[in-house]
Amino acid sequence: MLLNSKELTKSYGIHTILHDISFVINASDRIGIVGPNGVGKSTLLRLLVGQEEFDSGTITYGPGAEFGYLPQTTPNFYGQTIQDLILESVGNLKQLEEQMHALEAAMARAEGEQLTSLMEEYTTISTRFQDRGGYDLDHKIDMIMDGLRLSYLPRTRVVETLSGGEKERVGLATLLLRSPDLLFLDEPTNHLDFATMEWLEQYLASYRGAIVMVSHDRQFLNKTVNAIFELDEHSHQLHIYHGNYDAYVEAKQAERKRWEEAYEQQQEEIKELHKRIKVSGRQVGHTYRAPRDNDKFARYFFNQNVQSAVARNVRAAQVQLERIEADPIPKPPELLPVNSHFQTEQIQSDSVIRLEKVSKSFGERKLIDNLDMILGSGARILLTGPNGTGKTTLLRMIMGEIEPDSGRIQIVEGVRLGYLAQDPESLDLEKTVIENYKYGLIGFEGELIGRLLGYGLFRLEDMQKKAGQLSIGQRRKLELARLLAARPNVLLLDEPTNYISLNVLEAFETAIQNFAGPVIVISHDRWFIQRFGGEIHELEPTTMAP
Incomplete structure (x- = not known):
């Protein structure tokens, strides 16, 4: 047993987030946590790693168990270089190595039961050292840096100077x-490209420890987990399902x-019981008849028996009925209907957006070189390519947020651009939702x-919450x-599925499929x-100089 959570409860003011959460995690577990945005998935992780205090319950780790935590938003690591973080990360291996050397020296002097005890301790520590890659540490560092596509970065690079995706990796x-x-x-996959994501799937499949992850990537969950923990938005409790997504x-x-x-069925039974009580009660009231002179006793006795029955x-x-009403089957909560329909008209033009010989560099790093692209009225274009090839830069140039170094971008008159950035960033966190x-x-x-409210993304009680009180997923919603309200006729979407809970995601995907304009x-x-x-347009890496 690595971790045991018993009756964990957490509230913010009068709002209960988690109630009576109990589960056990063992070494072979691969757990995906799912649930609507704002239900408490990230909160649960922060409670488990001690970054927040819970109101009641207990969290118990197994003897010697160590955990590591990747938050949804990576800290800036102020002043630290990549090499600093690497050395800090392998520090536990260095400690294990030092313990092994100390035990080796002690075993050379020990005898009898003391030697036996030291040998058992040495076996435990050396096994842990081996399992964590201690005997092949340099290779492991290179393998992980290559797998996450970070090897092009000099290890002397200060982390806070990296892009958001680079910091995440x-x-x-x-x-x-x-x-x-x-x-x-x-959300470990939010800033990963295809190759990096496939590498991470393979790495986690062979990982020796347990894994607990929050993710909205359905295929990633299918390939990496063997159990799903669902947090219920109504009861605030945990439901466990075995298997993948x-x-x-x-x-x-x-x-x-x-x-x-x-x-x-129970509602029908309740109706039937009410009916039986009503009809039978009426029957009792009308059954009695005054006895006649002939055979008065027999008739009276018969009527009394009928009334008694x-x-x-x-x-x-x-x-x-009382037994049912004491413990009724609750009515299944209505599923919040998500209505992400875009109300817009298609632009009638063969060339809605035209890019001619567009180039863009940042210092010595050239991201886009002589790019030509025509976006027609019904275009559906998927931009792919490794991280750092300029995909986000291209959208921001079309939006006019960044100027190209050369070339030109022409947008036909009447275009209303709808842009969804990779991370929630356009909100005033001090203002309310409405x-x-x-x-x-x-x-x-x-x-x-x-x-x-008609979009089905929020409830009435959410209207006066400040945006800063919302989870990242709720801010995304x-x-x-706001994107729906702007009624755009051209969509520019940068990783639109990031942070969105699965119930909203499928409705939004359908809305994009039915969108009348180019995307x-x-x-x-x-x-x-x-x-x-x-169409798939793949941006190839150009100069990958730092």
Whole structure:
């Protein structure tokens, strides 16, 4: 047993986030945590690693168990170089190596039972050292840096000067180098390209410790987990499903169907019992007739028996009804209907956006070189390529946020660009959900609240929450709502599936498929890519100088 959580509960003010969460994690476990945005997935990880305090319950780690944590937002590592982080990460291996040397020296002087005890301790530590790659440390460092496509960066590079994606991968690399018994990963694939993601899948498949991860990448979950922990947004409790993501979906659908059928059957039984009580009660009231002179006793005795039998039936029905009402099957909660439909008209032009000989460099690093591209009215373009090849830069040049070094970008008159950045960044965290949503929109607040609720992304009680109180996934949903409200006729989407919970994701994918105008998407979500279709434009690496 690596970790045991018992009756864990966490609230923020009057809002309960997690209630009575209990589970055990063993060395072979590969667990994916799923649930709607804001349900407490990241909070659970922070509680498990001690970054937040829980209200009640216990968290117990196994003897000597070590954990490592990759947060959803990687810290800046101020002042540290890549080499500093590498040395810091392998420090536990150096400690194990020093312990082994000390034990070797002690064993040379020991005898009898003391020698036996020292040998047992040495075996335990040397096994851990071997399992964590201590005997082949230099190769392991190179292998992980290569696998995460970081080998082009000089190890003297200060981490805070790296891009967001590079920081994320450096953080993941240094965590994997530590080789803890238990890995906690929060959205580990958000900044990974295809090759890096496939490498990580293979690496985690052979990882000797346990893994607990929050992820919205369905294919990644299918390939890496053997159990799903679902956090329920209504009960705030944990439901455990064995198998990968597909197995979870199948089990969840079957469970919902059984629940709905059981609830309907009980409702029918309650109606039938009410009817029986009502009819039988009326029958008791009308059964009695005054006895006649002839055979008065016989008729009276018969009527009394009938009334007694009917009364017993009424009482039995009442008892059965009370038993059901004492512990009824709860009504299955209504699934929040997500309506991510874009209301726009298609632009009638063969050349909505035209790029001619566009080039862009940052210092000595050339990202885009003489790029030509024409975006027609019905275009569906997927931009792919390794990290650092200029995909995000290209979208930002089309948006006008960055100027190209050479070439020109022409956009036809009447275009309304809708841009979704890779990370939630356009919100005012001090303003409320409705204040962020209505910024730049025309209409009464009540009308705008109704429109926002109509998307199915938020509930009425969320309207007055500050954006800074929202999870990253909820902020992403607020940006989606603003994108829908802007009614764009051209979409530029940079990793649109990042941070979005799976229930919202499928509705948003359908909205993109049905969008009337041209779409350019950057994505490494293989499931999304299969549904999106369209032309694939791969940006090749050019000069990869630092």
